[in-house]
Amino acid sequence: MLEVIYRIYEVADKETAAKNREKDLGFGLFSSTSKVENTEILMDCLICDSREQFKEIIKEQYGQAIAFRYSKKLKAGDLYCIIIGEHCYNTERYFNKVTFTCDCCGAIVETYYGSAIYFSDYEVRNRFYGIEEYAKKRFCCHKCKQVYEEREHAKLRPDDEQEFYIQRDMFTEDISGYIYKISKKSTGEFYIGQTMYAPVFRWGQHLKTERFPIKNITDYKFEVIEIVPKTENILEREKYYIQKFYKENPEKSLNIMCTANINTEQIQFDEVKE
Template sequence: MVEIVYRIYEVADEKTAKKNAEKDFEFDLYSSISKSQNNELVMDCLICESREEFKKIIKDEYGNGISFRYSRKLRPGDLYCVIIGEHCYSTEKYFNKVTFTCDCCGATVETYYGKPIYFSDYEVRNYFYGIEDYAEKRFCSHKCKQVYESRECNKIRPNDDEEFYITKDMFSEKVSGYIYKISKKSTGEFYIGQTMYAPVFRWGQHLKTERFPIENITDYQFEVIEIVPLGCNILEREKYWIQKFYRGNPEKSLNIMCTANIS
């Protein structure tokens, strides 16, 4: 026995096919000709002995002229059958229609396939300052998503008197990175490092180490000593600064890398 999930389509005339395709494109569904242009008449599941018996049953019901695949030779009004699943033990996914309302224009969208258009984790984090409510928004098209994004960003963009969350990616687009120096006030020891992200995040990582325990945070001075331009080798710039400070006071340097054989 086989369990076959299938759809019956009617070939649409040129005007209807164009209209269906435009709607499909608007909702960003980019699918087959069957789904995007032609008219779906039936979607069902049939249990029978074999594919041959399945085809016989379909022909008995829809006529011998029905095809079992789409062909450009078919004309408007012709019927064809497409098998979309066989030996399916979980057919619910084929019949459970996904319905949602666009959070921008209010349009109701119904589909059997695909995911709604939504804001990615990156977009929520960087465009909406991590406000989780925006992760639940759904849109019928990318155009609606862009309109909604522009409108909401203007609403929540902080002014000079407001706080907002800095993410590690915010400062990584126009520079290669940053060279920083950490100094211990009580001993005069110092450490030179580099980071591609906002320096505050690298500083936070250091405060979790034995060398710079957070309990003694008031004993440290953290400073950015160079913003490395885009296209410049940040490792070479780090090496330059490590060696420069090492030559000035080698006994206080906490760097090991790039300090061998320096006179």
């Protein structure tokens, strides 16, 4: 026995096809001509001995002229049959209609198969601090998901008891970045740097280097010495501090002087505001 799942379509006229196409594109959906333009009359399941018998049964029900594939030669009002699957025992996948409302735009979405667009466990954990409520959100398209994510992430603030993964760009929305200083307590040596991201990430990168191996972490002092606003050039501010601390204690500076345009024989300090 052969189990056949199929759909019957009616070819739409040009005006109806255009409206259907515009509606689907508005939701960001891209599919076959049958699903986008033409009108679905029926979806059903038929058990028979063979595909040939299936076609004969369909012809008896819908007329001998019914086609078994879509063709541009078909005219408005013509019927055709599309076989979705054979030997398909998971009929629930095709016949259980799923209806949900997009949590971003409010559109009502109906589908027979597949799943809605939603936030993965990783996204909930990293973008929404593990708040399980966001795992229940559903969206009609990826654009709505992106808009909703950006809107919600911007206003979320975890409490002190929550554990979550931080991302390097979490704290740089309204600033150019940070100027930091790393000092070695045992020698008095220091290093000046800048980062556009959360300072903790840059600190972690330094602890992977030969200059600041993590095994000696108790000997280091990491401090942010300036938060650079959007109106300032972060590279100029870094240059200012490299020059400033070099002038005070040149033997202890770990910065490469050429990166700050410093002439070690005759230091010229820029007039940069503190």
